[in-house]
Amino acid sequence: MKKLIAxxxxxxxxxxxxxxxxxxxxxxxxxxxxxxCYKVTFExxxxxxxxxxxxxxxxxxxxxIEQVSILENTEKKIVLQHLLIVNDTMIIKHWRQDWxxxxxxxxxxxxxxxxxxxxLTPAQVKGTWTQKVFQVxxxxxxxxxGTWVHVDGRHFWESTADAPLPRREITKRQDYNVMKRHSxxxxxxxxxxxxxxxxxxxxxxxGDKLLCWEKGMEKFLKGDYNCKPGVDWWTKNxxxxxxxxxxxxxxxxxxxxVKLEKRVEDKFLFEKLFALxxxxxxxxxxxxxxxxxxxxxxITLYLKx
Numbered sequence: 191m192k193k194l195i196a197x198x199x200x201x202x203x204x205x206x207x208x209x210x211x212x213x214x215x216x217x218x219x220x221x222x223x224x225x226x227c228y229k230v231t232f233e234x235x236x237x238x239x240x241x242x243x244x245x246x247x248x249x250x251x252x253x254x255i256e257q258v259s260i261l262e263n264t265e266k267k268i269v270l271q272h273l274l275i276v277n278d279t280m281i282i283k284h285w286r287q288d289w290x291x292x293x294x295x296x297x298x299x300x301x302x303x304x305x306x307x308x309x310l311t312p313a314q315v316k317g318t319w320t321q322k323v324f325q326v327x328x329x330x331x332x333x334x335x336g337t338w339v340h341v342d343g344r345h346f347w348e349s350t351a352d353a354p355l356p357r358r359e360i361t362k363r364q365d366y367n368v369m370k371r372h373s374x375x376x377x378x379x380x381x382x383x384x385x386x387x388x389x390x391x392x393x394x395x396x397g398d399k400l401l402c403w404e405k406g407m408e409k410f411l412k413g414d415y416n417c418k419p420g421v422d423w424w425t426k427n428x429x430x431x432x433x434x435x436x437x438x439x440x441x442x443x444x445x446x447x448v449k450l451e452k453r454v455e456d457k458f459l460f461e462k463l464f465a466l467x468x469x470x471x472x473x474x475x476x477x478x479x480x481x482x483x484x485x486x487x488x489i490t491l492y493l494k495x
Contacts, residue, residue: 214265214291217319217338220345221268221289222260223377227417228410230256234358236390239402246402250358256284256410257420261428266291271431273420281423283431283464285331286324293320296333297448299352301367301393304494305330305448321349321375326357327460328434329489330448332371346376366390366401384408430470433478434463437485441493449494459492 234250255275262269272284292315297305320335334351353369354360370389376382386406392399441448450459466488470481 213317213338213340216340216345217291218265218268220338220340220347220377221270221319222263223345224270224287224382224410225258225260226381226410226412227415228256228258228381229413229415230254231407231409231411233408234404234406237403237405240400244402247363255415255417257417257424258410259421259424261286262288271424273417273424275417275420278416278419281420283326283427285326286328288322288324290320290322292316292318293335296320296335297322297330297442299330299332299354299368300447303354303450303452307447310335319347321347321373323353324438325460327463328431328438329450329459330442334371334373344376346374348372348374366392368393368398381410381412383410427467427471429476429478430467430481433482434467434485437482437489440486441489451492451494454491459489462488462491 230253232250232252232254236246236249239246257273257275259271259273260268261271268289270287270289272286274282274284276282292312294310294312294315296308296310298308300306315335318335318337320333322333323331325331332351332353334349336347336349338345338347350370350372353371355363355367355369368391370391372387372389374385376385384407386404386408388404388406390401390404392401452458454462463485466481466484470476470484
């Protein structure tokens with residue numbers, strides 16, 4: 191009898207281990223499916239406001255061609271870089287997403303360009319993936335964690351995270367200061383989709399006040415699009431941006447919150463880092479130590495004490 195019980199327990203443990211391994215592999219395959227060349231459509235509309243006198247802003251419709259490349263691919267971390275391609279000639283380094291399995295360290299957006307460090311327990315993050323989203327200059331944007339779900343042929347992930355204003359509104363709106371993003375990312379037959387239900391929030395010392403809700407849909411559509419200019423641009427510039435990420439990693443590793451000035455000398459940080467990148471793209475051979483020193487000097491100008 192004891193042997194039968196032991197055998198049963200062993201079988202259950204082995205089956206559980208196989209299921210966990212299989213689930214992790216499914217998760218990784220779903221995340222890696224984001225890579226590729228796509229036509230991206232952006233649709234955003236404000237949907238509800240508690241104040242009946244609120245005047246809804248115009249809806250946003252846009253599209254572009256985007257290359258999503260894999261920069262890092264290990265068992266528990268996947269890094270994806272987005273490149274926006276305009277008229278086959280102009281390349282814009284777009285957002286970046288890092289996926290980390292069972293991650294316990296989050297940068298949580300507070301307000302006024304400040305991100306606070308949050309420590310989660312292993313129990314809280316068991317089986318989850320954190321999506322760390324970075325701005326075009328690799329500065330922080332938002333981080334949220336959740337569990338990938340694979341059921342009935344669907345593969346999706348959901349999370350909620352506070353974030354600064356989106357780039358489409360950051361220079362146009364001053365009536366709210368935090369966007370609480372409720373995100374659903376799903377792999378589809380035609381590519382993948384990022385569906386958002388966002389709360390536009392006025393955050394102050396007395397608490398949060400909802401300004402309005404917004405619905406957002408970003409669809410990444412597979413097709414015969416020309417992403418080669420983006421791939422070529424990244425090959426030429428990847429060493430510089432690798433160094434930018436390395437400098438940011440050093441900053442993120444320091445104790446305390448991350449606080450950034452919005453502008454220095456009337457310039458956004460991305461403007462200065464992009465200009466610096468253009469300079470180093472012309473230099474041959476590329477000097478990593480020199481570039482890192484210049485990158486660190488530039489970013490330090492924007493760090494608040």
